[in-house]
Every structure is written in C-alpha cells, then in structure tokens.
Amino acid sequence: MRRPGGLTFAEDPVRDARSARILWHASLDPGILDVDVEPADPAHPESLIVARLAPWLTCVPGRVAGEHAVLSNGDHRIRLDVLSGNLSGQEAVMLSFRISGIAGAERRLVPLRQLVSLHRHGRFGRSLFPAEPRMKRWLTTLRVHDAIVSGASHQDIGIAFYGTERVASGWDTGSDSLRSRVRRLASEAARMTAGGWRRLMRGGG
Template sequence: MAPPGRGGSTFAENPEVAGAEARLIWSAEFDPGTIEVEALPASPGSRDAVDPAVFGKWLSIACGDDFTEHTVISDGFRRIRLDVVAGSLMQGPVCLRYRLEGIAALRPRVLPLRRLLALCTHRRFVASLFPPDPKMPRLIEMLRVHDGLGVGASLGDLAEALYGAGVYDADSARRSDSLRSRVRRLAREARAMAAGGYRRLMRS
C-alpha cells in the first residue's frame, strides 16, 4: 500500500458505500488520537489478553507496505484508531503494548485509550465516552451547502433548503440579508474545507 496521499487516508473507501457503513482509516499524521501499539502473543488465560475476534464486523484493517496494520474499530458512528507496528491483530488473542511518549502527544490519546479500555471491558462502545461534537450541526450545513453549490444552487435556494421555505424573499429583507450573509459564510467555509481544510478537523 502506498503512503497516505494528499487526502490523508490510508486507502480510498468506495464512495458508493453508505456513511454509516464506510470505514475510513485516517493517517496518524492527521488523526492525533491514533494509538500506536505492538500486538504480542497472549499467554493462555491472561487477563490482559485482547481477542480481536470479539470486535467482529467493527474491526477493519489495512496493511501498509511497512507491514503496519492500520486499524479502525468502528460501528459507523464511533471509532477507535490503532496502528499496529509489530505483531498482528489477525492471529488470535494478543497483549497490547502501547507506544506512548511525551506529554503533548499523550493528551489527544487519553480519551481514545479510555474508549479502548471500555470497549474491551464491556464489549460495546460506551456512549458517555463519545459525547456529541458541538461542531457537527455547522459541519453538516457546510456539506449541504457544498453539495448545493456543486449542482448550481443559488444562495436563495440554499437558504430556503437550510432554513425553510419563504424565509428568503422580498417581504423579509432584514432576515433575508442575514441569511444571505450566513449562507455566504458557509459557502466560503465549505470551499476551504473541500480544498483541504477537512484534514485539520481531527486536530481541532
């Protein structure tokens, strides 16, 4: 497999796959929450053993040219990223050895480590460890604006689609001006995001 390209993922998912079923594996360069591990053979009966089989269809692995297993454990809505730099998750129960160094690099990995611990303990994603992202509503609006611009929609069309029919007309000039400015900002942000700004999302 070639190294991550300009897009930042380790492989290109089929664009026809539904969002909840897609398994994007972002390069650790862009996903600071990626946990680097070694997968060591587990001793029989070890309490520290992790059996990747219990993750079932949640587990996706892409093998790199350097034999690193770029791994995501995801149900389509929640995710945990691992880079297995030694050993393999495809050969039965393992004991994970974590490669952590420094303070700055540790900070974005604390929550993913807690999520992994909870997943291995309860065999499910613990909802309290995956709080809603407050940025998501605006990001969804940006995606909708980007899609609308791509098919030639006007600012008025976009405002009506996003905020309701009839709110962007001559009878509500003040509100129309406000919505025009709002949609214009969304359009500007959407273009910047499509031009590569999305690669900074996981670092914010």
C-alpha cells in the same frame, strides 16, 4: 478537480458515511494508538480477545509491515496502527503501546480508555464519546458544499434550508438577511474544502 486527501487507503465510494471505515493518515489523526502485537493465550488476564472487537474491527495491511486498524460503529471510532505483528487472524493478542512524551501521552489517554471500555463492555460508552457541539454546523457546511458543486444557486440553498416563504419574505431584509447567512455558509464551505478540514482533524476550531 482532483486533490490529495488524507486517507491511508481509498474506501469504496458506494458505501454510505455510517458504513465507511475511514483510516486517516497519522499526521491528521493525533489520537492514533501505536501498538506492537504478539499472539497470546486467551486465558491470560492481560490478553485482548480479538473476537470481542470483531463486529467493529477493520484491518488494512500496512505498506511495509503491520496493519492499520479501526474500530467503528458508524458514529464513533478508535484507531490503532499495528507497528509489528497482526490483529487479523488472531484469537488473542498482547498489546504493547508505544507512547512517548507528556503531550503524546495526553493525546492517547482518551483513546486508551475507549479501547479498554469497548473490550470490557462490548459497546462504545457514551461517557467516553461526548457529542461534538459543532457537528450540526459542520454537517450544514458539507450540505452547502454539495449543493454548490451540484450547481445550486445561493437562493436555491436558502430555499432548501429555510423554505420558500421565508426566502420570499426575508431574502434581502435586515442586516442579517437570509442572503447574508447563505453567503457566510458558502464562504465557510469554501474554506473547509480548501484545507480547513485538516485543522478540524488535528483538533483545531
């Protein structure tokens, strides 16, 4: 079943997850940095040298003007929406950030620090990209969804996660049987694909 997603453009489905450069719609990506861009003298102390970011930079033209840009190494990302001007094709630029409101400023403090650090040091600093403690659970949920779509039964999923011997001995044993665990994972996968992923994108649990 085809469903509307939250992307500003369709990435090539042949790409794997690490090489894909995903640009989510602004309503699902609250940390986007809105910027106006002007060409600048590379010698100016406030200018951003585009070549420093080139290894991680992907730009997509906006529908009306400007660009959507993402900086990503496959594990971490920084998103910019260029409201006027262009990053692509420039040697150096001056960025003017559009930030309004206390809440809006708070959401953008970390992305701003990440951008400055990447430009200055040429790497995605670990301290600015803390590990997501729920990531393992989310990946498991995605694996369960993929298995169900491929026609796997709950027992097939149990064998893939826990092994044949454990499923044979503990599929229906106890209040927290393997069958119950897989059912919970399947229910969570259904909720996620029914729209729960939007809540995660916006910073919800």
